Amino acid sequence: MKRLSPSVSSIDHSHTKFGRLWKTRPLKRHYDVVIIGGGIHGLATAYYLAKEHSIKDIAVLESQYIGFGGSGRNTAHVRANQRTQQNVKLYDEGLRLWPILTDELDFNLMFFNCGNLSLAHSEAAVSGFRLAINTATFSGVKSELLDPQQCKEVIPALDISDRPAHPIQAGMYHPPGGTIRHDALVWGLAKGADKHGASIHQGVEVQGIDVDGPRVTGVQTSHGPISCNKLAVMAGGYGASICTMLDIELPIHPLTIQAMVTQPLKPLLNCVLSSGAYHVYANQTLKGEIATGAHMDPQVNYTTDVTAHYFKHQAEALTDFMPCLEGVRFLRIWAGLADMTPDMAPILDGNVMFDGLYIDLGWGYFGFKSGPITGKYMAEFIAREEAPEILAPFALSRFLENRYMGETATTMKYGHWD
Amino acid sequence: MTFRLTCPVCGARDVYEFRYGGQERGPRPEQAQLSSDEHFRWTQFRMTRPEPQEEWWYHTGGCGVWFTTWRNPATNREEPPHEVERG
Ligand SMILES: Cc1cc2nc3c(=O)[nH]c(=O)nc-3n(C[C@H](O)[C@H](O)[C@H](O)COP(=O)(O)OP(=O)(O)OC[C@H]3O[C@@H](n4cnc5c(N)ncnc54)[C@H](O)[C@@H]3O)c2cc1C
Numbered sequence: 001m002k003r004l005s006p007s008v009s010s011i012d013h014s015h016t017k018f019g020r021l022w023k024t025r026p027l028k029r030h031y032d033v034v035i036i037g038g039g040i041h042g043l044a045t046a047y048y049l050a051k052e053h054s055i056k057d058i059a060v061l062e063s064q065y066i067g068f069g070g071s072g073r074n075t076a077h078v079r080a081n082q083r084t085q086q087n088v089k090l091y092d093e094g095l096r097l098w099p100i101l102t103d104e105l106d107f108n109l110m111f112f113n114c115g116n117l118s119l120a121h122s123e124a125a126v127s128g129f130r131l132a133i134n135t136a137t138f139s140g141v142k143s144e145l146l147d148p149q150q151c152k153e154v155i156p157a158l159d160i161s162d163r164p165a166h167p168i169q170a171g172m173y174h175p176p177g178g179t180i181r182h183d184a185l186v187w188g189l190a191k192g193a194d195k196h197g198a199s200i201h202q203g204v205e206v207q208g209i210d211v212d213g214p215r216v217t218g219v220q221t222s223h224g225p226i227s228c229n230k231l232a233v234m235a236g237g238y239g240a241s242i243c244t245m246l247d248i249e250l251p252i253h254p255l256t257i258q259a260m261v262t263q264p265l266k267p268l269l270n271c272v273l274s275s276g277a278y279h280v281y282a283n284q285t286l287k288g289e290i291a292t293g294a295h296m297d298p299q300v301n302y303t304t305d306v307t308a309h310y311f312k313h314q315a316e317a318l319t320d321f322m323p324c325l326e327g328v329r330f331l332r333i334w335a336g337l338a339d340m341t342p343d344m345a346p347i348l349d350g351n352v353m354f355d356g357l358y359i360d361l362g363w364g365y366f367g368f369k370s371g372p373i374t375g376k377y378m379a380e381f382i383a384r385e386e387a388p389e390i391l392a393p394f395a396l397s398r399f400l401e402n403r404y405m406g407e408t409a410t411t412m413k414y415g416h417w418d
Numbered sequence: 419m420t421f422r423l424t425c426p427v428c429g430a431r432d433v434y435e436f437r438y439g440g441q442e443r444g445p446r447p448e449q450a451q452l453s454s455d456e457h458f459r460w461t462q463f464r465m466t467r468p469e470p471q472e473e474w475w476y477h478t479g480g481c482g483v484w485f486t487t488w489r490n491p492a493t494n495r496e497e498p499p500h501e502v503e504r505g
């Protein structure tokens with residue numbers, strides 16, 4: 001794959017009215033903290049480290065360009081109606097962060113608070129909704145059960161008759177959710193991280209990790225060796241591959257997940273819609289396209305391959321319960337990685353495999369909404385060298401102690417490992 | 419960009435005819451004396467290097483045979499094993 005030369009971004013635009021959002025600083029040979037991955041997790045961590053912990057000597061190393069990974073490929077659905085209290089707590093705080101961040105970063109993240117409606121097509125799925133709704137209610141998050149008629153009031157285009165292969169039996173309606181402009185978040189965080197002193201290096205690929213006994217000491221990159229006191233692997237789906245450089249095994253399956261958009265239509269889908277049984281999630285973008293994400297390909301891989309298989313699948317699924325979409329054309333398809341864990345919750349840990357090594361991985365197809373809030377707490381973890389209470393349940397050790405997080409008990413599950 | 423896999427019976431077929439069965443990892447460890455740590459590592463922990471690995475596949479949409487093949491997760495395509503030295 002072709003890489004951006006780092007010099008591309010070193011053109012000086014600072015004198016123009018619309019200057020660059022962040023500077024390119026010279027690549028140094030040593031940093032206090034090196035972060036691998038210029039997605040929202042890496043950028044948010046750099047932002048909060050610099051802003052709230054006064055650690056300025058930070059490099060974010062990005063092999064391609066910022067937002068190349070899942071951060072620029074997701075469908076940007078945000079919500080806080082997960083199954084377990086530990087997850088809801090983190091995602092809920094994340095959801096409350098959007099207006100604050102928009103202000104702080106002085107960048108329009110285009111948070112569209114349209115709400116989320118998830119559909120249940122079986123008795124088991126309805127029971128799953130009841131569990132999730134109780135967790136949400138207990139945690140002070142708004143989430144309610146709708147009958148099919150109420151679902152149709154939210155989205156009139158739904159066919160709530162017995163005709164579809166999987167008739168709609170209930171809905172889980174979650175008003176606090178919605179969508180965000182994902183590129184805006186990447187750019188805004190880069191701007192904020194840079195402003196507070198962190199440096200972002202695009203086109204710099206990490207090719208090896210240096211250790212000295214129990215400690216990580218630096219990285220080998222496409223632009224030479226760089227030493228550091230602390231190293232954070234925040235490379236999304238590529239993180240599992242980076243960990244193999246240190247022969248680290250993880251309970252992670254890197255898979256591809258595809259998404260696509262239709263031609264623009266008049267407004268007909270006024271909230272985020274998802275259905276576990278149909279393996280579909282969809283929303284209508286502000287441009288009018290129906291953006292829809294599909295099931296994952298089952299074999300582990302690090303590609304962004306797309307297939308006609310999913311055009312067909314999405315078309316069949318969407319038109320079965322929203323028949324008015326028949327004949328609408330797909331315009332584009334793309335794919336990104338989803339790094340799946342057995343309990344569908346992330347792995348957030350530090351100083352366990354090697355001293356000074358932090359990991360923020362296993363976010364599957366749900367790590368966009370949680371990016372900034374996780375970055376905030378990972379920054380605290382890295383600065384204080386101790387897991388903040390809110391992150392403690394996400395430690396890797398849970399898999400060795402049979403304390404799985406139970407997120408698979410939701411109906412949003414899609415994979416064969418669930 | 420769907421790729422094809424080579425079934426030993428049916429030959430090269432569309433990957434969506436197959437079910438992925440995971441990495442070939444040698445014989446399952448003996449249950450006796452297995453610590454819970456070792457048990458969970460065996461069942462859940464994996465190392466997915468971006469280089470060819472031997473895998474199990476099942477020809478669901480064809481002859482119904484389980485077989486192993488070498489495929490590279492970095493490209494999704496079948497590829498013979500690399501000669502790697504790891505020390
Ligand atoms: C199609 C799709 C739909 C999704 N929909 C949603 C959704 O609706 N809601 C939601 O919450 N989540 C969603 N997700 C998941 C979400 O996008 C990810 O969990 C999230 O973006 C992960 O962010 P990150 O910063 O951890 O990693 P990424 O954004 O993947 O960033 C990792 C970066 O690391 C870089 N990198 C890799 N290897 C190296 C190396 N060796 N050296 C240097 N840099 C390297 C990559 O180039 C990449 O830019 C979706 C994902 C996909 C693919």
Ligand SMILES: [Zn+2]
Nearest residue numbers: 425428477481
């Ligand atoms: Zn066959």
